[in-house]
Amino acid sequence: xxxxxxxxxxxxxxxxxxxxxxxxxxxxxxxAPEQTEIFVLSPEVALAAEKLVRSKAFKMPDLxxxxxxxxxxxxxxxxxxxVRKLRAGVAEGMFPIERVGIYIASNHEHGWINCSTYWGYExxxxxxxxxxxxxxxxxxxxxxxxxxxxxxxxxxAVYFKMLPSLCIVDAFQRHKIPPDRLxxxxxxxxxxxxxxxxxxxxxxxxxxxxxxxxxxxxxKRTTVAAQTPPAGxxxxxxxxxxxxxxxxxxLHLEEIETVGIDGTISRRTDVAAHYVRGHFKQRHSGIYWxxxxxxxxxxxxxxxxxxxxxxxxxxx
Numbered sequence: 001x002x003x004x005x006x007x008x009x010x011x012x013x014x015x016x017x018x019x020x021x022x023x024x025x026x027x028x029x030x031x032a033p034e035q036t037e038i039f040v041l042s043p044e045v046a047l048a049a050e051k052l053v054r055s056k057a058f059k060m061p062d063l064x065x066x067x068x069x070x071x072x073x074x075x076x077x078x079x080x081x082x083v084r085k086l087r088a089g090v091a092e093g094m095f096p097i098e099r100v101g102i103y104i105a106s107n108h109e110h111g112w113i114n115c116s117t118y119w120g121y122e123x124x125x126x127x128x129x130x131x132x133x134x135x136x137x138x139x140x141x142x143x144x145x146x147x148x149x150x151x152x153x154x155x156x157a158v159y160f161k162m163l164p165s166l167c168i169v170d171a172f173q174r175h176k177i178p179p180d181r182l183x184x185x186x187x188x189x190x191x192x193x194x195x196x197x198x199x200x201x202x203x204x205x206x207x208x209x210x211x212x213x214x215x216x217x218x219x220k221r222t223t224v225a226a227q228t229p230p231a232g233x234x235x236x237x238x239x240x241x242x243x244x245x246x247x248x249x250x251l252h253l254e255e256i257e258t259v260g261i262d263g264t265i266s267r268r269t270d271v272a273a274h275y276v277r278g279h280f281k282q283r284h285s286g287i288y289w290x291x292x293x294x295x296x297x298x299x300x301x302x303x304x305x306x307x308x309x310x311x312x313x314x315x316x
Contacts, residue, residue, distance in 0.1 A: 002224070002263035004038050004248050005076050005099045005120040006031060015127050024177075026129035030170040031118050032103040037070040041209065042252035042265050043080045045219060049208040050086045053150070058208070060149070060156050066113065066136070068106045068210070075209045076101040096122045102206050103130075112137035116165040117202055129167040131185060132195060134160035134203060144186050146195065148203045160203065162186065162195065212251055217281070220254035223247060224263040255295065273300040 012028040041049065052058055077100050079087070099120035106113045116133035134146070138161050149157035164172075164182055172179065185191060212219055226247045250259045256268045273296040281288050294300050 026167045026171050030166045037073040038248035040076045040250045044253045045251045046077045052208040053204045074103045098122045130165040133163045222250045222259040273298040
C-alpha cells in the first residue's frame with residue numbers, strides 16, 4: 001500500500017537525536033500541520049522537473065508573483081536512478097535518499113513564503129528531523145541569508161532567509177532550551193552540508209515543481225483517497241501504520257502513466273514510437289499550431305496500406 005512520506009514521518013511520533021550537544025526528542029508530527037495538502041510527483045514528472053531546472057531555457061520566476069494554491073501544502077519528489085544520474089555531485093548526506101519532501105507555508109496577503117524540507121531514506125531505520133527552512137518576504141528578520149541561482153544565469157540570484165524548522169522550534173520550546181542556542185544550526189562544522197541539502201539545492205527544484213503543478217497540458221492530477229482501516233476491525237499499531245491517514249494528489253504524465261486508487265503508479269512502457277500529425281491547440285492567449293512530432297519509444301515506422309477492396313468491387 002502506498003503512503004506519503006509526510007504520513008510516514010508523522011506516524012514516527014517523537015524520536016531522540018543528538019543535537020546541540022544534548023539528546024533531544026523531536027516530534028516528527030511537527031514536520032507539517034495536519035491540514036497540509038500533499039502533492040506527490042510520479043517518477044516521470046520528477047525527472048521532468050530535474051531536467052527543467054538544468055535546461056538552458058529555465059529562468060528564475062518573478063518571486064513577487066509567486067503563488068501557491070494552498071496556505072499549507074507539500075510536494076514530495078522520488079529520487080529514482082534516472083533522477084540521481086542528473087543530480088550527480090549534489091550533496092545528499094551520508095545515506096542514500098529515497099524521497100524528499102518540501103513543506104510550503106504561504107501568506108499571500110502579507111507576502112511571505114516559508115519552506116522546509118524533509119527526507120525519506122532508503123533504509124527506513126534512519127530518521128532525521130528537518131533542521132532548516134528557507135523564507136521569502138521576511139527581509140527584516142535578523143537571520144542568515146543564502147543566495148540561489150541557476151548555473152546558466154548566476155547573476156540572477158535569489159536570496160532566502162534561513163530559519164529553524166517547525167520541529168526544531170517545537171523541541172526548543174518543550175525542552176526549554178535558550179533561543180540563542182539556535183546559532184549552532186549555522187555554525188556547527190557539519191552545517192555547511194546540511195544547509196546545502198536543505199536550502200541551496202532545493203528551491204530551484206521547488207520552482208520547477210510549481211510549474212508542473214500549474215501545467216495546463218500533459219500533466220494530469222489523480223486524487224488518491226485516504227486508506228483507513230476497515231470499520232470494526234481490530235488492528236495492532238504496526239498494522240494501522242500501514243494505512244495512509246490522508247488523501248493526496250499524484251501528478252503524473254497522462255500519456256504514459258496511470259495511477260490506481262491506492263496510489264500505485266504504472267508506466268505504459270508498451271507505447272511504441274509513432275507519428276502525431278500537426279494540429280491546433282486552444283490557449284487563453286490564442287490558437288496555436290503544433291507541428292507534427294514523434295511520440296512514444298523506439299524507432300517510428302511508417303505504416304504501409306494496400307487496397308484490397310474498393311466500392312466498385314463491392315458492388316460487383
